[in-house]
Amino acid sequence: MTNIKKFELSDPETRSADILAGNVEALKELFPEAFAEGKIDFEVLKGLLGGLVDERDEKYGLNWHGKRRARQISLTPSTGTLLPCPDESVDWDTTQNLMIEGDNLEVLKLLQKSYTGEVKLIYIDPPYNTGNDFVYPDDFSDSVNNYLELTGQVEGGRRISSNSETSGRFHTNWLNMMYPRIKLAREILSQDGSIWISVDGKELENLSGMLKEIFGTENYIGSFIWEKRLTRENRKVFSVNHDYILCATKDRIAFESVRGMLPLSSEAEERYTNPDNDPRGLWQSVSFNAQSGHATKDQFYEFTTPGGRLIELPPGRCWSVTRPRLEELILDNRVWFGESGNNVPREKLFLSEAKRGLVPHTLWAADEVGTTDGAKKALIDLFSDRDVFDTPKPVQLIQRIVEIGSLDGELVLDFFAGSGTAAHAVLAENARVGGNRKFILVQLPEPLDPNDKDQKSAVELCDTLGVARNLAELTKERLRRAAGKIQTDSPMFSGDTGFRVFKLASSNIRTWSPNAADLENSLLKNAEHLVRGRSEKDVLYEMLLKLGLDLCVPIEARTIADKAVYSIGGGVLAHLIQCAPTARFTSGGRIHPGSCR
Numbered sequence: 001m002t003n004i005k006k007f008e009l010s011d012p013e014t015r016s017a018d019i020l021a022g023n024v025e026a027l028k029e030l031f032p033e034a035f036a037e038g039k040i041d042f043e044v045l046k047g048l049l050g051g052l053v054d055e056r057d058e059k060y061g062l063n064w065h066g067k068r069r070a071r072q073i074s075l076t077p078s079t080g081t082l083l084p085c086p087d088e089s090v091d092w093d094t095t096q097n098l099m100i101e102g103d104n105l106e107v108l109k110l111l112q113k114s115y116t117g118e119v120k121l122i123y124i125d126p127p128y129n130t131g132n133d134f135v136y137p138d139d140f141s142d143s144v145n146n147y148l149e150l151t152g153q154v155e156g157g158r159r160i161s162s163n164s165e166t167s168g169r170f171h172t173n174w175l176n177m178m179y180p181r182i183k184l185a186r187e188i189l190s191q192d193g194s195i196w197i198s199v200d201g202k203e204l205e206n207l208s209g210m211l212k213e214i215f216g217t218e219n220y221i222g223s224f225i226w227e228k229r230l231t232r233e234n235r236k237v238f239s240v241n242h243d244y245i246l247c248a249t250k251d252r253i254a255f256e257s258v259r260g261m262l263p264l265s266s267e268a269e270e271r272y273t274n275p276d277n278d279p280r281g282l283w284q285s286v287s288f289n290a291q292s293g294h295a296t297k298d299q300f301y302e303f304t305t306p307g308g309r310l311i312e313l314p315p316g317r318c319w320s321v322t323r324p325r326l327e328e329l330i331l332d333n334r335v336w337f338g339e340s341g342n343n344v345p346r347e348k349l350f351l352s353e354a355k356r357g358l359v360p361h362t363l364w365a366a367d368e369v370g371t372t373d374g375a376k377k378a379l380i381d382l383f384s385d386r387d388v389f390d391t392p393k394p395v396q397l398i399q400r401i402v403e404i405g406s407l408d409g410e411l412v413l414d415f416f417a418g419s420g421t422a423a424h425a426v427l428a429e430n431a432r433v434g435g436n437r438k439f440i441l442v443q444l445p446e447p448l449d450p451n452d453k454d455q456k457s458a459v460e461l462c463d464t465l466g467v468a469r470n471l472a473e474l475t476k477e478r479l480r481r482a483a484g485k486i487q488t489d490s491p492m493f494s495g496d497t498g499f500r501v502f503k504l505a506s507s508n509i510r511t512w513s514p515n516a517a518d519l520e521n522s523l524l525k526n527a528e529h530l531v532r533g534r535s536e537k538d539v540l541y542e543m544l545l546k547l548g549l550d551l552c553v554p555i556e557a558r559t560i561a562d563k564a565v566y567s568i569g570g571g572v573l574a575h576l577i578q579c580a581p582t583a584r585f586t587s588g589g590r591i592h593p594g595s596c597r
Contacts, residue, residue, distance in 0.1 A: 089501045099476055148506070193255070371394065379392050423479055430493070
């Protein structure tokens with residue numbers, strides 16, 4: 001036991017991934033000449049980058065007060081941990097799904113080591129900047145202690161606040177809250193992954209500018225318009241019947257190569273016939289001419305049909321293909337001239353090919369993906385006539401995003417979980433196709449106010465269930481009820497409908513911080529290496545998280561020489577944990593003094 005080392009605050013095992021240090025190391029590997037005495041020489045770096053450096057004082061882009069600090073916050077590691085809660089979970093031993101209670105900024109930092117590059121799809125529905133929604137305080141410290149104060153778990157006097165429209169920093173407060181979270185979200189995405197964000201018109205331009213900056217303009221896909229209501233709101237200047245969903249990818253080319261296609265509806269299939277008995281089956285025809293605004297000269301020509309009729313283009317139109325290409329399609333019997341053989345040529349599209357999928361369009365109608373009214377009614381029904389969630393999104397809407405942005409077996413993340421619609425959508429899509437997508441939800445345990453009439457029903461439900469009065473408890477209950485509904489509606493589906501619950505907390509491990517003027521008391525205070533009340537499992541999962549292992553990795557408890565040994569990942573890693581005052585804790589080949597080993 002010669003290699004003994006106490007945990008220090010700077011120890012990598014006590015923190016989440018250090019993104020800043022990783023960026024510096026990557027830069028050092030690419031440009032070693034730009035480093036001198038451990039510091040970056042920006043003059044040398046600018047010279048190495050040549051014409052790529054923009055030194056203008058005024059640049060095009062999205063800027064606001066606090067942006068620099070928001071960027072720095074995303075690079076600050078977290079010293080927190082996630083405590084396992086098997087009693088609040090469903091199918092703890094077998095599920096691959098996660099429900100995490102906590103401040104999503106801190107949780108995203110903690111997930112970096114284990115899940116960077118593993119998440120295929122992120123969908124979030126952050127608070128719209130209406131002036132009434134919860135936002136984080138202006139100091140943006142967002143430490144674990146700040147989170148505990150905000151949620152009433154420690155005394156500190158902080159209160160959850162609203163972002164008043166009268167504030168001079170109305171937009172900047174919202175942007176400062178969003179920026180570090182989106183920055184961390186990009187790190188956790190796979191190379192072909194994508195992020196989808198619900199937003200209304202108030203922050204549409206700001207959010208699209210933020211996405212273009214963080215992901216790159218070339219990786220910004222665009223906005224989808226969702227018809228959220230069918231009724232007219234006859235009280236304002238205009239009735240706003242739509243919201244937006246913005247999409248960006250980590251690598252557009254990689255994303256497009258694996259992007260999911262939408263299935264053909266039964267109504268669309270009815271348009272396919274086979275009047276010429278083509279052996280390839282049912283088909284429908286589409287026009288061969290188009291507007292000529294961007295056409296080349298090869299797309300303007302006259303054409304004679306097999307029946308001898310000369311076809312001339314009308315003014316302002318062109319052929320969508322060149323003459324050689326049209327002749328190739330005719331030889332392949334993919335051109336329809338009508339039963340007479342003299343009609344304007346149209347292209348034959350076969351049902352067998354269309355069933356491979358349709359390219360998603362950007363206008364999503366209510367009859368395709370549901371409305372807010374329909375979503376609210378569905379949730380009231382799910383919660384036995386209780387109205388517990390405000391303005392939920394329809395399951396069908398998120399299910400479409402899941403269908404487009406992920407494949408079977410891949411991981412979906414929602415770190416503004418709210419009512420848990422994203423998880424419900426993942427379960428519904430798995431049941432529809434017999435798949436096994438997985439989800440991670442993150443939700444702040446935002447306290448519910450019994451004096452707020454809009455939250456009265458939610459508070460009553462929490463009291464009936466015997467749980468804390470906060471939003472995360474309602475999210476978990478939604479997951480349980482959604483799983484029951486999926487199993488009832490799809491009795492043949494035997495996929496994963498469970499979830500493991502974890503809760504954000506301060507680290508289990510006391511850091512060694514001696515007082516040089518009072519070493520005796522310092523030693524006494526640090527005799528207990530673990531936070532009082534924490535269990536072996538708490539310590540185990542903290543080490544899994546900070547060693548970069550999946551929180552759903554198989555773990556088997558064994559007893560060897562009267563000691564509890566945890567075999568992790570089928571024996572790939574083993575941890576010996578024995579709670580005793582003079583024991584040691586082993587991690588990564590090192591032995592640390594403390595309460596457990």
